[in-house]
Amino acid sequence: xxxxxxxxxxxxxxxxxxxxxxxxxxxxxxxxxxxxxxxxxxxxxxxxxxxxxxxxxxxxxxxxxxxxxxxxxxxxxxxxxxxxxxxxxxxxxxxxxxxxxxxxxxxxxxxxxxxxxxxxxxxxxxxxxxxxxxxxxxxxxxxxxxxxxxxxxxxxxxxxxxxxxxxxxxxxxxxxxxxxxxxxxxxxxxxxxxxxxxxxxxxxxxxxxxxxxxxxxxxxxxxxxxxxxxxxxxxxxxxxxxxxxxxxxxxxxxxxxxxxxxxxxxxxxxxxxxxxxxxxxxxxxxxxxxxxxxxxxxxxxxxxxxxxxxx
Amino acid sequence: xxxxxxxxxxxxxxxxxxxxxxxxxxxxxxxxxxxxxxxxxxxxxxxxxxxxxxxxxxxxxxxxxxxxxxxxxxxxxxxxxxxxxxxxxxxxxxxxxxxxxxxxxxxxxxxxxxxxxxxxxxxxxxxxxxxxxxxxxxxxxxxxxxxxxxxxxxxxxxxxxxxxxxxxxxxxxxxxxxxxxxxxxxxxxxxxxxxxxxxxxxxxxxxxxxxxxxxxxxxxxxxxxxxxxxxxxxxxxxxxxxxxxxxxxxxxxxxxxxxxxxxxxxxxxxxxxxxxxxxxxxxxxxxxxxxxxxxxxxxxxxxxxxxxxxxxxxxxxxxxxxxxxxxxxxxxxxxxxxxxxxxxxxxxxxxxxxxxxxxxxxxxxxxxxxxxxxxxxxxxxxxxxxx
Ligand SMILES: Nc1ncnc2c1ncn2[C@@H]1O[C@H](COP(=O)(O)OP(=O)(O)OP(=O)(O)O)[C@@H](O)[C@H]1O
Ligand SMILES: [Mg+2]
Numbered sequence: 001x002x003x004x005x006x007x008x009x010x011x012x013x014x015x016x017x018x019x020x021x022x023x024x025x026x027x028x029x030x031x032x033x034x035x036x037x038x039x040x041x042x043x044x045x046x047x048x049x050x051x052x053x054x055x056x057x058x059x060x061x062x063x064x065x066x067x068x069x070x071x072x073x074x075x076x077x078x079x080x081x082x083x084x085x086x087x088x089x090x091x092x093x094x095x096x097x098x099x100x101x102x103x104x105x106x107x108x109x110x111x112x113x114x115x116x117x118x119x120x121x122x123x124x125x126x127x128x129x130x131x132x133x134x135x136x137x138x139x140x141x142x143x144x145x146x147x148x149x150x151x152x153x154x155x156x157x158x159x160x161x162x163x164x165x166x167x168x169x170x171x172x173x174x175x176x177x178x179x180x181x182x183x184x185x186x187x188x189x190x191x192x193x194x195x196x197x198x199x200x201x202x203x204x205x206x207x208x209x210x211x212x213x214x215x216x217x218x219x220x221x222x223x224x225x226x227x228x229x230x231x232x233x234x235x236x237x238x239x240x241x242x243x244x245x246x247x248x249x250x251x252x253x254x255x256x257x258x259x260x261x262x263x264x265x266x267x268x269x270x271x272x273x274x275x276x277x278x279x280x281x282x283x284x285x286x287x288x289x290x291x292x293x294x295x296x297x298x299x300x301x302x303x304x305x306x307x308x309x310x311x
Numbered sequence: 312x313x314x315x316x317x318x319x320x321x322x323x324x325x326x327x328x329x330x331x332x333x334x335x336x337x338x339x340x341x342x343x344x345x346x347x348x349x350x351x352x353x354x355x356x357x358x359x360x361x362x363x364x365x366x367x368x369x370x371x372x373x374x375x376x377x378x379x380x381x382x383x384x385x386x387x388x389x390x391x392x393x394x395x396x397x398x399x400x401x402x403x404x405x406x407x408x409x410x411x412x413x414x415x416x417x418x419x420x421x422x423x424x425x426x427x428x429x430x431x432x433x434x435x436x437x438x439x440x441x442x443x444x445x446x447x448x449x450x451x452x453x454x455x456x457x458x459x460x461x462x463x464x465x466x467x468x469x470x471x472x473x474x475x476x477x478x479x480x481x482x483x484x485x486x487x488x489x490x491x492x493x494x495x496x497x498x499x500x501x502x503x504x505x506x507x508x509x510x511x512x513x514x515x516x517x518x519x520x521x522x523x524x525x526x527x528x529x530x531x532x533x534x535x536x537x538x539x540x541x542x543x544x545x546x547x548x549x550x551x552x553x554x555x556x557x558x559x560x561x562x563x564x565x566x567x568x569x570x571x572x573x574x575x576x577x578x579x580x581x582x583x584x585x586x587x588x589x590x591x592x593x594x595x596x597x598x599x600x601x602x603x604x605x606x607x608x609x610x611x612x613x614x615x616x617x618x619x620x621x622x623x624x625x626x627x628x629x630x631x632x633x634x635x636x637x638x639x640x641x642x643x644x645x646x647x648x649x650x651x652x653x654x655x656x657x658x659x660x661x662x663x664x665x666x667x668x669x670x671x672x673x674x675x676x677x678x679x680x681x682x683x684x685x686x687x688x689x690x691x692x693x694x695x696x697x698x
């Protein structure tokens with residue numbers, strides 16, 4: 001295996017705000033690596049550090065073997081970076097934006113023709129060739145961003161929230177593209193606030209308040225949750241939460257809108273009956289075991305981290 | 312890569328109406344507005360009258376002068392000696408001396424008034440002069456009636472009160488080449504905005520992640536504005552030549568070289584502004600302070616450079632507009648040869664190179680701390696001192 005990205009003790013402060021604290025990560029060639037975390041977790045900061053468009057306050061980052069501060073310009077030959085904000089020119093057409101990207105990376109001649117052809121095919125953007133980029137739909141913009149980031153066949157793709165603000169169909173579509181790239185062996189690092197997208201990565205780093213809470217395959221991360229998830233819906237969730245809080249059998253309680261997810265040591269009928277008894281006087285609409293998803297795993301890890309801080 | 316940036320920037324200019332207007336008809340439009348307000352908007356200019364005749368004819372003339380919307384008779388003086396003081400205090404811009412024999416028309420002579428003009432107020436003084444001339448001329452023709460042959464008429468005489476610097480009355484002809492230095496600041500202002508705009512729109516972050524060299528990026532942005540700037544130069548020359556009757560007497564090639572160097576130097580300053588300013592708003596404020604106000608006050612267009620404090624003079628030497636106005640004026644109006652202007656050529660070249668180097672040096676391809684600042688002073692705290 002070849003290491004493509006290696007981060008050691010990476011930190012970044014902005015004045016008094018600490019955006020990232022002591023990040024250690026190693027990403028191998030060919031991985032589809034997800035950086036998952038809520039708003040403000042530090043995802044963009046991390047990707048910017050990897051893209052060498054931001055310097056760390058402490059620690060080092062090696063990208064394709066190059067150090068991100070001293071050898072920032074070499075790093076840029078090997079990465080394709082797509083910022084969270086649309087970074088292309090809205091007044092230039094799709095074709096002009098792609099041309100510009102090709103010129104910047106010195107892609108010309110037959111190679112250029114061939115790559116443009118493939119990218120158009122891959123993204124389905126050919127129809128919109130002469131449309132100003134500013135007039136594309138959200139999903140199309142992201143696809144154009146991806147195409148521009150890939151024009152020089154980078155070894156590493158860095159995509160910052162490529163599916164935020166994109167409709168569900170386009171989101172699925174975009175992830176299909178990423179899976180295709182993964183199959184081709186391109187190393188891709190993608191950030192996302194969506195837990196369901198994390199399932200599609202082959203490895204995931206959970207980022208929370210600038211720290212990596214866990215970094216593993218989705219399966220292993222879900223296994224970190226020690227127990228089972230039971231879904232509970234009642235007439236008075238707040239009261240139910242209070243009543244169950246100090247139960248020995250319950251490891252964690254997570255609120256999802258109208259529903260409570262109980263992380264339990266066990267979900268046998270016997271245990272469920274015990275819960276029913278505890279909730280005497282509250283109408284129970286639903287109480288049943290459910291499979292653990294990334295979402296539960298993430299919230300479990302966050303709650304655990306917060307408990308540690310409190311302890 | 313530089314070519315790619317230049318091409319892209321050219322497209323931006325063509326497609327953004329604001330920028331396009333700013334770098335194409337902007338300088339022409341501004342020139343028209345400026346010369347218009349400078350030459351025609353004189354109202355009720357203060358005038359001193361020295362009436363040596365004290366008769367019906369002189370009283371009638373004074374009434375007519377006062378009646379003109381452009382003139383207001385501010386003071387009546389006993390002799391012309393006091394005018395200099397009044398000029399210095401700025402109380403009047405011109406004085407009219409009515410000779411003792413005014414109104415006594417003989418067969419051989421029609422007495423005429425004399426106008427004294429404040430040389431430091433060329434614009435309003437010129438308007439006043441024209442007005443006095445017309446009124447006095449018309450009045451004396453009326454006094455003479457049909458009895459006289461018109462060839463006996465002499466126009467009113469005018470003298471310029473020499474003070475400070477203007478030995479001849481300044482006019483459009485004198486200030487037009489100087490004003491060009493100011494109008495040609497517009498492309499530089501547009502360039503100042505362009506990098507700040509990319510920063511604001513997030514396109515700069517994308518560019519920073521590419522291997523583009525800093526110098527290629529900055530120079531690439533500069534070229535299209537330089538192209539438009541040169542078009543502006545020739546358009547302004549044409550406007551001066553054919554609309555304002557300011558004849559171009561020098562060598563066009565020499566002038567082009569000076570103008571090219573000036574545009575390059577001031578666009579280089581635009582790049583520096585562009586790198587430092589984080590937002591377009593900041594950029595525009597700095598750009599106006601750098602490209603508009605100083606050339607207006609400092610490039611010798613309206614105010615004599617020699618009369619300024621030394622510090623200000625020194626600062627002006629670093630402004631491309633100063634040298635452009637000096638050299639451009641000399642070629643434009645006097646047909647001075649380029650070899651006599653070698654100093655300006657050298658200075659403009661030095662400023663150009665310097666600005667390009669400074670902007671490249673301070674620009675950083677980083678999303679935070681986008682430009683290099685002087686390192687903060689090292690503080691020795693107690694702990695440091697102990698360890
Ligand atoms: N340029 C900056 N200056 C000051 N603070 C910053 C800057 N960039 C990020 N931060 C702060 O660092 C923290 C992490 O921000 P970051 O943008 O990396 O989060 P994120 O996970 O990408 O969030 P989002 O989902 O909103 O994009 C936030 O608290 C943010 O306010
Ligand atoms: Mg972000």
